[in-house]
Amino acid sequence: MKRSNRIAWLGAIALGVIILLTLIAAPNSSKINNGSTYNRAADGYGAWYAFMQKQGTTIQRWQKPFSELKKQPSPITLLQVYSILRPPILAHEEREWVEKGNTLIILGVNSQVTAADFNTMQKSSFGDVKIATRRRYAKANPQKVALGDRFGAVVWEKKYDQGKVIFSTTRYLAANAYQDNLSNFQYLASLVTNKNQPVFVDEYIHGYKDADVRQTEGQGNLLNYFIKTPVLPILVQIGVLLLVLIWAKNRRFGQAVALDTPVVDNSEAYIQALAGVLQKAESSDFVVEMLGKEEQLQLQKALGLGQIPLEHQTLINHWVEKTGASTAELDAVLKLQSRKRRMSEPDLLSWLGKWQIVRRHL
Template identity: 70%
Template sequence: MKRSNRLAWMGAIAIAALVLLSLIAAPNNTKITVGSTYNRAPDGYGAWYNFMQKQGVSIQRWQKPFSEIQPQNNPATFLQVSTYPRGTSLDIQEREWVEKGNTLVILGVEGRVTEADFSTLQKSPQGDIKIETRRRDKKAKQKQIDLGDRFGAIVWQETYKQGKVIFSTTPYLAANAYQDNLSNFKYLADLVNKNSNTILVDEYIHGYKDADVREKESEGDLSSFFAKTPLFPISIQIGILLLTLIWAQNRRFGKPVTLDTQVTDNSEAYIQALALVLQKADTTDFVIDMVGKQEQLQLQKALGLGQIPLEHQALLNVWVEKTGASAADLDAVLKLRSHKQPMSEQELLSWLGKWRTIRLIRNS
């Protein structure tokens, strides 16, 4: 191999290694939007934020660091939905701010995993509050507990001079997933609005920042982001070297490669054709029967059962014993499978969505 070819290949390998290293070292921010009011997914708070606005409550998104809350914002209630469980201890800034008569609400603090059922209904003046966590806090004093059971506190408060802090072991107290359980929305609304303060919802921790904050933190545009990382000058140097080698040879790195003829996937084509026929014939019962059998077998496999389909009630009993979850959702999808009348497309999608919920519960 000629020296020039060897240098060209070395340049290409260096760039490939740089890209691979960037992908491996890049932080995982897939959960950063959990609890954000901009998030419309089940773990977001977009629906609750709209609910509060319709009530005429003074609420706004806070897209700056906590330290920038000014005196004119006082007294205020600051709601923070943690992406990851945080401790119950406050830093100096938080403590001083609360002691001035403000309220800090933190959803998603650390708590011990107890023997409580994963899904429970907790009594409150707003109705039954759906809680889906086994985490409880056993250190909270009885008079401070706002929501809890014999396993410990779920929601409690602590007083700091003129202000107070409200903690919750679940970050999903009024998440989008509970839109059908309006008591959850009303309960959180009552927690943050008891003193009729201005309510600030922390969006800064979810990555949302005002323009002046981004400018101050040198995140005004993409070029400034790359300019402050050491990878940028390295990339420029390697890019110049590679372009120089290509220009010197004025040809490709290797011989032209003949493209392979794309091979049709017969199985995929058959499945798509069959799906189209079933859709035209409005034969949903066949789809429900076949999908239902496979979903049940996968569920039995995950529960450590055999491949022979169990009876309806026997499977429900094992489900409750293994997961601690309610049998109602599983009972509904199993019963619907035995429903022989054709279903509409919307009903079929709803049924498939319920099976997806079952999979999420069994994997949690």
């Protein structure tokens, strides 16, 4: 092996080791988004935030440090959903703020793991609230326990002078995973709107910051961003690799590898072919019948009504009961698919668009 090739190989191996160690040692910050209203995953609160806005609640995201809350007129309510469990103890700054008459709600409090079942249904005035944790707080005043069982409190309240703090051992009290259990959403809504105060949701603890805050904290330019993230070491390593390749006269390590032939997706090809045939045959009635049945079954599944097709009026009644939304769009799409006649392409697109509107209500 020539000297230049040997050096190139050694450089590539060394660089690979550096990249591997960097990836292993890099901090995992993906969990910081757990509990954020910007998060649409199961552990996020995006659906609950949209639910509160739909109810007409005065709610907004707070993307500044906790100390900035002092500049806001009291009383207000601040909801904090922690990605990592914190102790049920207030910092001095938090306690002073609460004592002025404000309300602090903390979801995700570290407490003792008990013999309770992991999944339980806790009774509330809004129905059964799903709780997924064995953690219970045994020191809470029994008169201040909002949710709990014989093992201890899940949600409890503690007074601080003119204000109060509501603690929860679970940070998933109204997470996106509970969209089908409206009691969870309604219960958390009752906690934050108990005194009709302006409601803020703390997004600063999830890493979201207003532009002026980022500027103040020195995060307002691209250079600081690269310095504070693992991206800079990776770019440096790529630069070293390029230098090694140039030094080795850009020779490949081994034989050239032939490109694999892309695998054809037979299902997609079949669907496209079938769609072309139906379009040429102007068989929009068949399309409406098939898509209408599938859309109705998906809607029934989302409403918890099973897989057996229901009468249209029965489905509309359940729709109103579950969502409280207008029946205009749903009634329109059901009537159109029951006519069983050909549609023009614009009418077919309009019908599909109305189904999209119906899905958005879910």
